[in-house]
Amino acid sequence: MNLKTENGKPQEVVEMAKPPVKLWVLWLVLVFVGTLYWFAFVKWEYLAELRGLGVAPWLGAAGMVIRQGVNLFSGEIPDLSWQAAHLWTLLSVLITLLIAPALFLLNLRQLILDRLRNSASAKRTITGFIVGGVLCSPIFGMAPFIAVRQVEVYQSMHRGQTSQANRDAVTADLHQLAYKARVFYFVPTNLGGGGHRWKNIQVVSGNTRDFSLDDLHYTGPILGKIWGDLMPQSPSKFILETTKDDTVLTISGIGKQMGNDVKFANKDSQVGRVQVTVTVTPHTQKTQEDN
Amino acid sequence: MRLLTIFCMLAAVMYVGAFFMTRDPEVAVNAAGAVALIYLVVLVTTATKPPFPKKFRVWIMAVAFVSIACVATSWLTQFYQSHWQRTMLLTIRNTISHNWMADTLTTRSLQTLEAYHNRPQSSKESLADVFHRLNPGSSPGTTVMDTFFSDEGRKIVEALTHVESAADSEVVLLGRDELSPKQDSIFAVLGMKVGKPVARLRLTARGVKYEFEN
Numbered sequence A: 001m002n003l004k005t006e007n008g009k010p011q012e013v014v015e016m017a018k019p020p021v022k023l024w025v026l027w028l029v030l031v032f033v034g035t036l037y038w039f040a041f042v043k044w045e046y047l048a049e050l051r052g053l054g055v056a057p058w059l060g061a062a063g064m065v066i067r068q069g070v071n072l073f074s075g076e077i078p079d080l081s082w083q084a085a086h087l088w089t090l091l092s093v094l095i096t097l098l099i100a101p102a103l104f105l106l107n108l109r110q111l112i113l114d115r116l117r118n119s120a121s122a123k124r125t126i127t128g129f130i131v132g133g134v135l136c137s138p139i140f141g142m143a144p145f146i147a148v149r150q151v152e153v154y155q156s157m158h159r160g161q162t163s164q165a166n167r168d169a170v171t172a173d174l175h176q177l178a179y180k181a182r183v184f185y186f187v188p189t190n191l192g193g194g195g196h197r198w199k200n201i202q203v204v205s206g207n208t209r210d211f212s213l214d215d216l217h218y219t220g221p222i223l224g225k226i227w228g229d230l231m232p233q234s235p236s237k238f239i240l241e242t243t244k245d246d247t248v249l250t251i252s253g254i255g256k257q258m259g260n261d262v263k264f265a266n267k268d269s270q271v272g273r274v275q276v277t278v279t280v281t282p283h284t285q286k287t288q289e290d291n
Numbered sequence B: 001m002r003l004l005t006i007f008c009m010l011a012a013v014m015y016v017g018a019f020f021m022t023r024d025p026e027v028a029v030n031a032a033g034a035v036a037l038i039y040l041v042v043l044v045t046t047a048t049k050p051p052f053p054k055k056f057r058v059w060i061m062a063v064a065f066v067s068i069a070c071v072a073t074s075w076l077t078q079f080y081q082s083h084w085q086r087t088m089l090l091t092i093r094n095t096i097s098h099n100w101m102a103d104t105l106t107t108r109s110l111q112t113l114e115a116y117h118n119r120p121q122s123s124k125e126s127l128a129d130v131f132h133r134l135n136p137g138s139s140p141g142t143t144v145m146d147t148f149f150s151d152e153g154r155k156i157v158e159a160l161t162h163v164e165s166a167a168d169s170e171v172v173l174l175g176r177d178e179l180s181p182k183q184d185s186i187f188a189v190l191g192m193k194v195g196k197p198v199a200r201l202r203l204t205a206r207g208v209k210y211e212f213e214n
Helices: A023-043 A045-053 A057-073 A084-116 A123-141 A143-186 A222-227 B002-022 B025-047 B054-117 B127-134 B184-189
Strands: A002-004 A010-012 A237-242 A249-258 A273-280 A285-289 B143-149 B155-166 B171-177 B198-204 B207-212
Touching (some): A057 A084, A057 B054, B025 B054, B054 B198, B127 B171, B127 B198
Antiparallel strands (some): A249 A273, B198 B207
């Protein structure tokens, strides 16, 4: 059999050797080593300091971005200067995405060619192949699993955040409605207020069991202004109820997203939706998350 | 080896350059990652060129393609997720600030409104007079600070109420959360909305109007 060498000249090989390694076995070994690697990093936190020796660099960078968010949330200014962590991430990129794959693939090539030529591989080749394989195993061995898990986490976070954001939006809007209702309560009827009666509340649509914030002719929903395109909120439903003696006003807000209890009976005959209720008296207001 | 050295240097330069241009570690790692991607394509092509057996070449290219695609998926998902989370955290922070400000401003106004409409008919007190009576020392230009703590005792909001004007028929209050990050340049660098949450409340005999300034 003729094999073309790198300088282009044909080389005679006496006998075709059996494949030196089965690639699927090699891949399984890499997955196993990669799993051990990840497990070690999760189990022993101090190993995280050795990120440069081979754990997904993009995860380290993402951690830094989220830390900036936590700083902003706490009212602190995030530190945007160059830090040691940035150097580790750079090392991680160089080692796991450039050096380790090069060591692994080029030495794998040499091993296979050596075996096909029935010649012994140099110790350096074997060592380079093993070191390269171990260093890039967390990424290339585990890549499919990491990707699937990552997408699952992303989707789950979005689902959870959407439901919680909807609940927060309904709660914030209810607070605004409650304040407006209390203002309305104190203003005399000749100035357009309720004159100490909740029952005087007039909704533009004429239906107190299904109205939107726009019906109340006040400024728009608080969350709509803040959240904007980031987390667009579907319009919620609001239901006004007063006690017989007109001392307490109850406002229920029903969101569009599913709440924690999927069998929860909402006040507007829907099932399982987010629902928050605020109980209003002239001097107090109390919020309760129903679902 | 020379090719590897060149690509390593290029990745490092891209990483450091992108970081100092954007101050965003993920943009920096993306820049270096793009260089690494090009290198990986070159590497796989080089490592499987003849006389490498065709059977192995196909296998290695397939595994490399799947691995790189999976890494790219994970990489991009994480990129969008972390930026989304950072923006979301700031947004939640703004929501909390606005809710506390709305609470502070409206509570002061409600007390004034109730007292104004319940005052004796013979009283000649204006809206501003009632406001000053209930909030001593709150002449126009003065500022009051309300501090709110979390359940763990941590200071979370410093709602600053500034009396902008107090005429006979209208009192205007301006609210601002002092604890929100205030270095606008930081937000500009991160490509985020600039400034602190600010709200204005107009109190008249007919009620209150709450407006967002930021």
